[in-house]
Each structure stands twice: as C-alpha cells, then as structure tokens.
Amino acid sequence: MENVDEKYMREALKEAMAAAEDGEVPVGAVIVSGGRIIGRGHNMTERLNDSTAHAEMIAITSATEAIGGKYLENCTIYVTVEPCPMCASALCWAKISAVVYGADDPKRGYSLFEPSLLHPKTTVRKGVLADTCGGLVSDFFKEKRKQ
Numbered sequence: 291m292e293n294v295d296e297k298y299m300r301e302a303l304k305e306a307m308a309a310a311e312d313g314e315v316p317v318g319a320v321i322v323s324g325g326r327i328i329g330r331g332h333n334m335t336e337r338l339n340d341s342t343a344h345a346e347m348i349a350i351t352s353a354t355e356a357i358g359g360k361y362l363e364n365c366t367i368y369v370t371v372e373p374c375p376m377c378a379s380a381l382c383w384a385k386i387s388a389v390v391y392g393a394d395d396p397k398r399g400y401s402l403f404e405p406s407l408l409h410p411k412t413t414v415r416k417g418v419l420a421d422t423c424g425g426l427v428s429d430f431f432k433e434k435r436k437q
Contacts, residue, residue, distance in 0.1 A: 295390050295418045298322055298368040302392075303419070305332040305345060306370045306426055312337060316426045319345040319369040321353040321362060321386075328365070329353025345369060346377035350384055361385045370423040372399035372416065378407035390415045392423025 298320055305318025309332035321329035331348025335341055346369055354360050366388040367381060373389065378400035381389060389412060400407050408414065 295368070295415060298327070298366070299370070299390065299392055299418045299423070301327060301330075302345075302368045302370050303422060303426070305330055306423070309333045309345070310426065310430055316430050317345040317369065317371045319349040319367055321349050321365050321367045323353075323357070323362075323365045328356040342376065344374065344377050346373055347380060350380055354384070363387055366390060368418070371395050371427060372401065374398050375400045375403045375407055378404075381412065382407055382409045385409055386412055388413045388415070390418055392416075392418050393420050393427065394424075 301320045302318040305320065306316040309318060310316035314333040314336050318332040320327045329349040329352035331345045331352055333345050334343040334348060346367060349367060350362070353362055353365065362384045364387055367386055368390045370392045372391045372393065372395040373381065374395070386409065389408060394416065
C-alpha cells in the first residue's frame with residue numbers, strides 16, 4: 291500500500307509533467323491540508339516570463355487563495371525537487387508546517403546555501419520518489435541539450 295507522502299508526491303509529479311509538456315523545467319508542487327489538496331503549481335517561468343514563477347510560488351498563491359489567508363500552518367507542501375532559496379524563504383513566510391521533496395538539487399537547493407531558510411517549526415522529509423522526480427528533470431535537460 292502506498293504511503294501518504296508517496297500519494298501526494300505522485301500528484302506533484304503530475305504537475306511536473308504538465309510543466310514539461312509546456313516546455314518548462316519539470317518541477318511540480320501540491321499543498322495539502324486536512325488530507326486534501328488545497329493548492330497546485332508547476333513551473334511557469336517561460337509562460338509568464340517571470341523568473342519567480344516557480345512551482346512552489348504558484349502553489350503557495352493557489353493555497354492561500356483557497357484558505358483565504360496568508361499562513362499555511364498545518365499544511366504540507368510536496369514538491370518534486372528541493373526548493374531553491376527563494377522558495378524556501380517564501381515557505382518560511384507562509385509558515386508552512388512541513389516540506390516534503392523528492393530529488394535533491396545539488397546546484398541550487400536551499401540546503402546548500404542556507405539550511406535555516408525554512409521556518410524553525412517546519413519539518414522536512416526528503417527523498418520521496420527521488421529517482422522518479424530526479425529522472426524527470428534529468429531527462430528534460432538531456433532532451434534540451436540534443437536540441
């Protein structure tokens with residue numbers, strides 16, 4: 291039986307695949323509260339011509355609109371790749387309770403720069419479906435290099 295983290299990471303992977311179909315770096319995120327998804331997002335930097343339109347940022351906006359407030363206490367974000375410092379800081383300001391991510395980002399992940407960017411009460415679980423999440427990004431860039 292699939293565990294809860296894997297269940298929601300598969301939903302984040304659906305978002306990542308939607309990003310790939312749009313020619314975006316395939317990163318996806320969902321935010322969960324009380325056992326239901328309240329926010330979804332995937333990279334939209336190319337579509338919106340906005341370098342801040344990362345999956346996490348889109349999901350935060352979606353979730354805060356859904357709950358009618360700026361804080362995401364008692365919420366968990368599932369994201370296919372380790373958040374960058376910008377997204378980690380935004381998750382801190384949103385007071386997200388937990389961050390669950392798939393693949394590490396060895397070049398731009400927040401933990402390389404400043405592991406304390408997240409709120410002190412935020413818990414982190416990493417490596418959920420890491421091979422699948424990382425493979426999606428690796429395959430995307432392999433295809434880009436062929437072009």
